[in-house]
Amino acid sequence: MDLACTEQIETTVFAQKDPCIFKDPRVMKNLLSQETMFVPQCNYFVEVQHDIQPFMRKVVTTWMHEVCEEQMCEDQILPLAVNCMDRFLCVCPIKKQQLQLLGATCLLIASKMRSTNSLPVELLCAYTDYSVTYEHIVSWELLVLSKLKWNVASVTGFDYIDQIIERFPWGSESNLLHRHAHTLVSISYTGT
Template sequence: MDENRIHDPRKVTQAFPDPNLLDFRVLRNLLCLEKTQLARRVPFCQWPQQEVTMKMMQVLSQWLLEVCEHQQCEEGVYQLCLCLLCTYMSMSPVKIRQLQRLGSVCLFLASKMRDLVPITVEKLCMYTDYSVTAQKIMTWELLVLSKLHWNLVAVVPDDFLEHILVYLQLWQWLKLIRRHAQTYIVLCTVDYSFYTYGPSVVAASSVVAAVFGLGLLPRSGTGVDLILNVAALIEADSDNLRKCQEMMEIAFANTLHGTRPL
């Protein structure tokens, strides 16, 4: 089958959302898994990295995002890729020359886990301009899997997005809010200043920022109630959620003015 056709969204049948997976019990399980995940998260300043800087991480993240967009990956692929990348780098030192190789492997694994049509090794080699060989990707795949104890299950902001949208019941604006919220989520994933926030807070803040940005609700009155209700849904502190939302809006405004990459 033609590979270009495989990655054409018009040629791939998308599954409809399963209402059984939007049950409150599923949300509670996601929140419990998130707490376990956050308990293992280490701040960047404590990573065992001597050569790799935050700026290098941002450049790599931007490159991975461009690959995902070009391959039309599912929304959760890029988010899981960054989660696997950060988890590995918080455990093992990486040299500069190995950074793109590690990013390629994490994207390869995330695509296997979350994409309808996983990215092939050959495609990844092409995107690195063949500076990373197929053999290196396959070798490092086993290395990353071993370091992560073969545990590739991770909660990402996209997992919470549909739960929050259904809870708000803003049906007439659902697609519009979802599209804008996903833009905010991508912005947060690239920007490591949001690394301290959990996936549920990032998802909830992106929805609130989208609602306010689209002018669907005022920032006072019902807008305040929106923040309180969403915070209660994900069992988060409303002030923390509001702070994350405000950071998103500032980051998005800076992106529009060209002062930072998206």
């Protein structure tokens, strides 16, 4: 008996916005207090990493952004993936040859956390020009999760967008403003 769910959903369906959530000041307060748990705890370029330089992070995060754009990933994936990558780099030294593997692994984890359709491992291997294998990504998924103590549901800049925009009377009427805000948050995560 095959119990695998094999339905293919063509479009992403989002829940309707609950106006009570946007009017309650506790939501912003909770986001701000929880965010501190997910901020990288050190300057890992100086304190932990000996082989990784800031420009390398920029190259990999730009690559991650391009993968997300080409695959039309949900906006939440890139910020979460970069956050996981940064937090991992704070606790585990790696070689520069492993940075793209880490980026691909973090994209996989983030897509499983924040998307209805996770990125296939085979696709991530193809985006690395097969410089990493399926086995690499799967084993690094466990490594990353264990180093982050399985705490990957972090608060990111994306989580603030609707909270801020919806608090203004004109916020819910402007889809263009939402789109630009999402783009700004995504681009900000590729910088150093």
